[in-house]
Amino acid sequence: MFKDKVVIVTGASRGIGRAIALKFAKLGANIVVNYRNSVEAVEKVKTEIEELGGKALIVQGDVSNFEDAKFIIDRAVEEFGKIDILVNNAGITKDGLLLRMKEDDFDKVINVNLKGAFNCIRHVTPIMMKQRNGKIINISSVIGICGNAGQVNYSAAKAGIIGMTKSTAKELASRGITVNAIAPGYIVTDMTEVLPEKVKKNMESIIPLKRLGKPEDVANLAAFLASDDAAYITGQVINVDGGMVM
Numbered sequence: 096m097f098k099d100k101v102v103i104v105t106g107a108s109r110g111i112g113r114a115i116a117l118k119f120a121k122l123g124a125n126i127v128v129n130y131r132n133s134v135e136a137v138e139k140v141k142t143e144i145e146e147l148g149g150k151a152l153i154v155q156g157d158v159s160n161f162e163d164a165k166f167i168i169d170r171a172v173e174e175f176g177k178i179d180i181l182v183n184n185a186g187i188t189k190d191g192l193l194l195r196m197k198e199d200d201f202d203k204v205i206n207v208n209l210k211g212a213f214n215c216i217r218h219v220t221p222i223m224m225k226q227r228n229g230k231i232i233n234i235s236s237v238i239g240i241c242g243n244a245g246q247v248n249y250s251a252a253k254a255g256i257i258g259m260t261k262s263t264a265k266e267l268a269s270r271g272i273t274v275n276a277i278a279p280g281y282i283v284t285d286m287t288e289v290l291p292e293k294v295k296k297n298m299e300s301i302i303p304l305k306r307l308g309k310p311e312d313v314a315n316l317a318a319f320l321a322s323d324d325a326a327y328i329t330g331q332v333i334n335v336d337g338g339m340v341m
C-alpha cells in the first residue's frame with residue numbers, strides 16, 4: 096500500500112510513534128524515525144523496521160527546536176529524495192493542578208506538543224507543495240476536546256493542534272496536501288503507565304468498549320488517513336478512544 100513512500104514519524108522510539116512507524120513499514124514504506132533521548136529503544140525500532148523489509152533512517156532531534164526540526168526534514172530529503180507523509184506524534188506530559196503549575200511546565204508542554212508540530216509542518220510544507228502532494232497527520236488527544244483537571248498545559252497544546260490542523264488543511268488543500276488530526280483516548284504506553292492502577296481500572300469501566308487502547312489502534316487510523324482511500328478527507332479530527340468521548 097505504501098511501497099516506496101517516505102514517512103517521517105516524530106517521537107517514534109516508543110509507544111504510539113513506534114507502532115505507527117512499524118505499521119507503515121509493514122505496508123511497504125521507508126521510515127524516518129525521530130527520537131529525542133531513547134537511543135537503545137530507537138535502535139530496536141530500526142531493526143524491527145528492517146526485519147519488515149523497510150529502510151529506516153534514525154534522526155535524533157528535539158522537535159521543539161526550530162533548527163532541529165529543519166534538520167529532521169532535511170535529512171529525510173537527503174536520504175530518500177522526498178517526503179510523502181509526516182506524522183507529528185512527539186509529545187510529553189507535565190501534569191499538575193493549575194494553582195501549582197510551574198510556568199516552565201506549561202512552556203515545555205506547549206513547546207514540544209504544539210510548537211514541535213508547527214516546526215515540522217513549517218519545514219515540510221515547501222517540500223510537499225513542490226511535490227503537489229503530501230499527507231500530514233497530527234496526534235492530538237481527547238483531552239484537547241474535553242479538557243482534564245491537572246492537564247491545563249497538555250489540553251491547551253492538544254486543542255491548539257486541532258486549530259492548527261484545520262488552518263493548515265485550508266491553506267494547503269489546493270496544493271494536494273491533506274492535514275488531519277487523530278485524538279486518542281487512553282492508550283497503554285509509557286506515558287500512561289505512570290498512572291495509578293485505580294485510575295486505570297476506573298478508565299476501563301467508563302470506556303464504552305471496556306478496554307484501554309493499544310498503540311496499534313492509533314496506528315491503524317494513521318495508515319488509513321495517509322492512504323488513497325482517505326484522499327477526500329482533510330481538516331478532520333478523529334477520535335480513537337473506545338467511545339470515551341462522543
Ligand SMILES: NC(=O)c1ccc[n+]([C@@H]2O[C@H](COP(=O)([O-])OP(=O)(O)OC[C@H]3O[C@@H](n4cnc5c(N)ncnc54)[C@H](OP(=O)(O)O)[C@@H]3O)[C@@H](O)[C@H]2O)c1
Nearest residue numbers: 106108109110111131132133157158185186236282284286
Ligand atoms: N498514551 C496515551 O494515552 C495518549 C493519548 C492521547 C494522545 N497521546 C499522544 O500521542 C503521542 C505519543 O504518546 P505516547 O503515549 O506514545 O508517549 P510516550 O510513550 O511517552 O512516547 C513519547 C515519544 O515522544 C518522543 N519525544 C518526546 N519529546 C520529544 C521531543 N522534544 N522531540 C522529539 N521526540 C520527543 C519520545 O522520544 P524519547 O523516547 O527519545 O524521549 C518518545 O518517542 C503524544 O503526542 C501524546 O500526547 C497519547
